[in-house]
Amino acid sequence: xxxxxxxxxxxxxxxxxxxxxxxxxxxxxxxxxxxxxxxxxxxxxxxxxxxxxxxxxxxxxxxxxxxxxxxxxxxxxxxxxxxxxxxxxxxxxxxxxxxxxxxxxxxxxxxxxxxxxxxxxxxxxxxxxxxxxxxxxxxxxxxxxxxxxxxxxxxxxxxxxxxxxxxxxxxxxxxxxxxxxxxxxxxxxxxxxxxxxxxxxxxxxxxxxxxxxxxxxxxxxxxxxxxxxxxxxxxxxxxxxxxxxxxxxxxxxxxxxxxxxxxxxxxxxxxxxxxxxxxxxxxxxxxxxxxxxxxxxxxxxxxxxxx
Amino acid sequence: xxxxxxxxxxxxxxxxxxxxxxxxxxxxxxxxxxxxxxxxxxxxxxxxxxxxxxxxxxxxxxxxxxxxxxxxxxxxxxxxxxxxxxxxxxxxxxxxxxxxxxxxxxxxxxxxxxxxxxxxxxxxxxxxxxxxxxxxxxxxxxxxxxxxxxxxxxxxxxxxxxxxxxxxxxxxxxxxxxxxxxxxxxxxxxxxxxxxxxxxxxxxxxxxxxxxxxxxxxxxxxxxxxxxxxxxxxxxxxxxxxxxxxxxxxxxxxxxxxxxxxxxxxxxxxxxxxxxxxxxxxxxxxxxxxxxxxxxxxxxxxxxxxx
Numbered sequence: 001x002x003x004x005x006x007x008x009x010x011x012x013x014x015x016x017x018x019x020x021x022x023x024x025x026x027x028x029x030x031x032x033x034x035x036x037x038x039x040x041x042x043x044x045x046x047x048x049x050x051x052x053x054x055x056x057x058x059x060x061x062x063x064x065x066x067x068x069x070x071x072x073x074x075x076x077x078x079x080x081x082x083x084x085x086x087x088x089x090x091x092x093x094x095x096x097x098x099x100x101x102x103x104x105x106x107x108x109x110x111x112x113x114x115x116x117x118x119x120x121x122x123x124x125x126x127x128x129x130x131x132x133x134x135x136x137x138x139x140x141x142x143x144x145x146x147x148x149x150x151x152x153x154x155x156x157x158x159x160x161x162x163x164x165x166x167x168x169x170x171x172x173x174x175x176x177x178x179x180x181x182x183x184x185x186x187x188x189x190x191x192x193x194x195x196x197x198x199x200x201x202x203x204x205x206x207x208x209x210x211x212x213x214x215x216x217x218x219x220x221x222x223x224x225x226x227x228x229x230x231x232x233x234x235x236x237x238x239x240x241x242x243x244x245x246x247x248x249x250x251x252x253x254x255x256x257x258x259x260x261x262x263x264x265x266x267x268x269x270x271x272x273x274x275x276x277x278x279x280x281x282x283x284x285x286x287x288x289x290x291x292x293x294x295x296x297x298x299x300x301x302x303x304x305x306x307x
Numbered sequence: 308x309x310x311x312x313x314x315x316x317x318x319x320x321x322x323x324x325x326x327x328x329x330x331x332x333x334x335x336x337x338x339x340x341x342x343x344x345x346x347x348x349x350x351x352x353x354x355x356x357x358x359x360x361x362x363x364x365x366x367x368x369x370x371x372x373x374x375x376x377x378x379x380x381x382x383x384x385x386x387x388x389x390x391x392x393x394x395x396x397x398x399x400x401x402x403x404x405x406x407x408x409x410x411x412x413x414x415x416x417x418x419x420x421x422x423x424x425x426x427x428x429x430x431x432x433x434x435x436x437x438x439x440x441x442x443x444x445x446x447x448x449x450x451x452x453x454x455x456x457x458x459x460x461x462x463x464x465x466x467x468x469x470x471x472x473x474x475x476x477x478x479x480x481x482x483x484x485x486x487x488x489x490x491x492x493x494x495x496x497x498x499x500x501x502x503x504x505x506x507x508x509x510x511x512x513x514x515x516x517x518x519x520x521x522x523x524x525x526x527x528x529x530x531x532x533x534x535x536x537x538x539x540x541x542x543x544x545x546x547x548x549x550x551x552x553x554x555x556x557x558x559x560x561x562x563x564x565x566x567x568x569x570x571x572x573x574x575x576x577x578x579x580x581x582x583x584x585x586x587x588x589x590x591x592x593x594x595x596x597x598x599x600x601x602x603x604x605x606x607x608x609x610x611x612x613x614x
Contacts, residue, residue, distance in 0.1 A: 023418060024432065032434075041434030073415055073422035077431045079440030080394060084387055105415055107449060108380055109479035111330060115380035124384045125331065127339075127348030133386030142414060144451040144474060146481030167451060172416035174453035177502065178495065183488040188495070191485065 001137045001162050002205040002212070002234060005099045006259060008066030014298045015254075015305060017067040017101060017236070018290075019266025020057065020089060021074050022050045026271040028283040031056075047081035050074075053286075054089045057270055058096055060287035061294050067099040069236075069264055090136055100136045101236065105167065107142030107149045114152035121164075122156040138163040140214060140236070143192050150199050154211060158203050163210040163234075166199070168192045168226060171216025171239030189222065193229045200233060208234045208260065215253065217245030217263065224252035227260065235261045240297070241268030247300035254305040263301060269293045308444045308469050309512040309519070309541060312406045313566060315373030321605045322561075322612060324374040324408060324543070325597075326573025327364065327396060328381050329357040333578040335590040338363075354388035357381075360593075361396045364577055365403055367594035368601050374406040376543075376571055397443055407443045408543065412474065414449030414456045421459035428471075429463040445470045447521060447543070450499050457506050461518060465510050470517040470541075473506070475499050475533060478523025478546030496529065500536045507540060515541045515567065522560065524552030524570065531559035534567065542568045547604070548575030554607035561612040570608060576600045 009015050027049050035049035058068065070093075075086035093100050106116040120139040123130040141153055141164045153164050169179055169189040179189045193213065200211030215226050217239035227235065235253050239245045240263045253261035272278045272293035273286040281289035316322050334356050342356035365375065377400075382393035400407050413423040427446040430437040448460055448471045460471050476486055476496040486496045500520065507518030522533050524546035534542070542560050546552045547570045560568035579585045579600035580593040588596035 021419070036434055041436045043431075043433065043438050043440070046431070046433040071415075071419055071422075073413070073419045073426065076426040077422040077440055078433075079426070079438070080387060080391055082426075082440070083390055087387060105413070105449075106380070108378075108412055109477060109482075112328070112378055112380045115330075115378075115384045119380065119383040119386070119389075124350075124353070126350065126353045126385075127343055129348045131350050131386070133350070133384055133389070142412075142449050142451055144449055144485060145477050145479060146484035146486070148479040148481040170416060170452050172452060172455040174455040175416075177453035178451060178499065179453070181490040181495070181498065183490055183495075188485065188488070188490075191488065195484065 001099065002208050002210055005066060005262070006208065008099060009259070009262065012064060012066050014065050015262045015301060016065045016294065016297055017069045017262050017264045018057070018061055018065055018269050018294060019103070019264045020054050020068050020070040020270065021266040022053050022270070023074060026267065027053045028273065028286045030283050043078050043081040046078045047085040050078070050082065051085040051088050054085070055092060056287040057290050058093050058098065060291040061269070062096040062098055064291065064298070065098070065294055067101055067262065068093045069101040069103050071103045071266070087134060090134060094137070099138070101138040101140070101165070102134065102136030103140050105140050105142050107145055109145050109148045110152070113149045117153040117156040121153070121160055121162040138165060138212070140165045140167065142167050143195065147195070147199070154199055154203050157210040163212060165212040165214045165236040166192070166196050168196060168213040169215045169219060169222050171218045171243055175216065189226070190229060193226050196233055197230050204232070208232055212236055214238065217250055217253070218243055220245070220249045220252050227253055227255065231255065237261050237263045241265045247302070247304050250301060250304040258305045261305070265297055269297065308406065309515050309517055312373060312569070313515065315406060316566070316569065319371060319373050321372050322569045322608060323372045323601065323604055324376045324569050324571045325364070325368055325372055325576050325601060326410070326571045327361050327375050327377040327577065328573040329360050329577070330381060333574065334360045335580065335593045337590050350385050350388040353385045354392040357385070357389065358392040358395050361392070362399060363594040364597050365400050365405065367598040369403040369405055371598065371605070372601055374408055374569065375400045376408040376410050378410040378573070394441060397441060401444070406445070408445040408447070408472070409441060409443030410447050412447050412449050414452055416452050416455045417459070420456045424460040424463040428460070428467055428469040445472060445519070447472045447474065449474050450502065454502070454506070461506055461510050464517040470519060472519040472521045472543040473499070473503050475503060475520040476522045476526060476529050478525045478550055482523065496533070497536060500533050503540055504537050511539070515539055519543055521545065524557055524560070525550055527552070527556045527559050534559055534562065538562065544568050544570045548572045554609070554611050557608060557611040565612045568612070572604055576604065
């Protein structure tokens with residue numbers, strides 16, 4: 001799947017993933033009111049609004065970006081109905097040819113991590129049958145529990161030719177509280193990066209490993225160090241746009257081959273219609289506004305990776 | 308909820324939480340075959356088997372232990388149908404008077420962590436209505452992203468009088484890879500423990516905070532240090548039984564008041580019927596075997612907390 005993701009990035013000249021984080025206040029009133037009219041102001045109504053919002057966004061960007069990244073927390077808050085919308089979103093995005101990165105940040109130990117890996121990337125056995133539960137192409141994973149937590153994911157990735165992105169340095173202001181602390185003179189995130197290389201070494205695609213890393217775009221100096229420390233690791237970069245990182249900030253995350261990173265934007269694309277620059281699209285034009293914002297991001301990123 | 312949990316522990320003289328981790332191979336054949344006969348060897352069949360298994364286990368232990376801890380990964384692997392079984396399990400356990408600790412190990416940043424907190428402990432707004440999605444009493448949370456990831460959970464805990472257990476030192480063999488590394492001469496887990504105290508300081512119940520910690524029972528020496536470092540923090544202790552910790556190992560996790568810890572056992576109770584000691588119960592007697600194993604654990608733990 002990492003090979004396929006890279007092929008799509010190259011073909012579309014867009015190292016971009018659109019974050020499908022359907023916050024209630026991002027969803028246009030016209031979408032919500034239609035869903036509520038049909039299903040009421042209920043969890044089912046919320047699930048329908050989320051799904052219709054995502055469907056229109058996917059239709060608007062599927063031919064210009066390689067991937068989407070639904071953030072499962074935003075669906076989980078609506079319970080079962082929200083998770084049905086998540087599953088429909090994953091299935092529809094794949095149907096439209098998009099690579100799907102499930103932003104699930106799961107992580108546990110042993111058989112429990114294996115169950116999460118099965119849930120999101122693998123297949124579960126029921127009697128003599130097997131089923132894929134959520135069936136994303138990639139998942140994000142938390143490393144705090146060590147190798148026991150990651151190994152079951154890597155095993156499933158190898159079996160299914162899928163991938164993970166391990167949290168190394170996150171984009172948030174307080175990410176340094178633990179991640180930046182020095183251990184033997186090097187920050188914790190560099191030690192995690194060492195392990196990411198180790199975990200990924202025997203799960204290689206053509207040029208990059210199935211085991212990727214999350215490194216926030218809000219810390220370009222650390223991005224530069226981590227890019228060098230993990231030469232064969234694909235980096236998922238959150239923090240672009242609304243969180244503050246710009247195209248030029250992202251340059252250090254790419255290798256000399258112009259590859260090695262995919263940059264996420266959520267709010268900046270899916271809620272573009274709320275920005276002054278795209279206000280003329282109006283509520284009802286939210287999907288067209290998202291397409292325009294994705295194209296603008298593609299232009300902005302060119303300075304980062306086209307050398 | 309921490310006050311209520313403590314009241315129940317004292318009343319039942321059992322600082323015990325039963326881990327509802329319905330691994331496929333723990334569920335007795337008789338339960339699976341009945342579910343598959345009705346729903347087929349499908350995800351719905353798996354969900355039904357999980358639910359019937361849990362229901363019988365809850366009925367068997369509800370009057371002798373204060374709490375259950377469903378491990379959501381085991382349900383998530385069966386997709387939507389699995390999560391429906393999770394929700395039914397949470398609801399039924401609460402109906403039977405049990406405190407429910409959702410072992411979800413979620414953790415993200417800002418609005419995303421807020422969405423997870425809403426999903427598991429809070430209420431979500433849909434138009435003019437509000438709904439509780441999964442509605443556990445406690446949730447386990449991963450600290451790797453720092454305060455940004457935890458604060459939204461604490462806010463929901465305060466509003467809803469619920470609680471969290473933050474991963475400090477986990478029970479697995481590789482937990483030391485990052486958690487034990489020395490920062491300014493002290494292991495990372497102690498730095499996380501400092502933060503747990505800080506996060507919990509303004510979210511106090513009567514004697515203990517709404518913000519608890521997970522400290523594996525497999526590392527009693529670290530348990531001793533962390534007990535002292537976090538005097539007002541309730542500790543959730545995994546690792547008892549199948550993972551190797553015994554009653555005497557757990558003593559350091561309790562305060563002088565005989566409180567301060569709740570010990571989890573999953574396999575050792577819910578799959579007791581598979582052990583030689585409980586073999587006479589047979590497959591069909593799995594729930595009675597679980598009850599007997601829970602009572603034996605209660606006896607074994609007395610040496611740890613009754614001073």
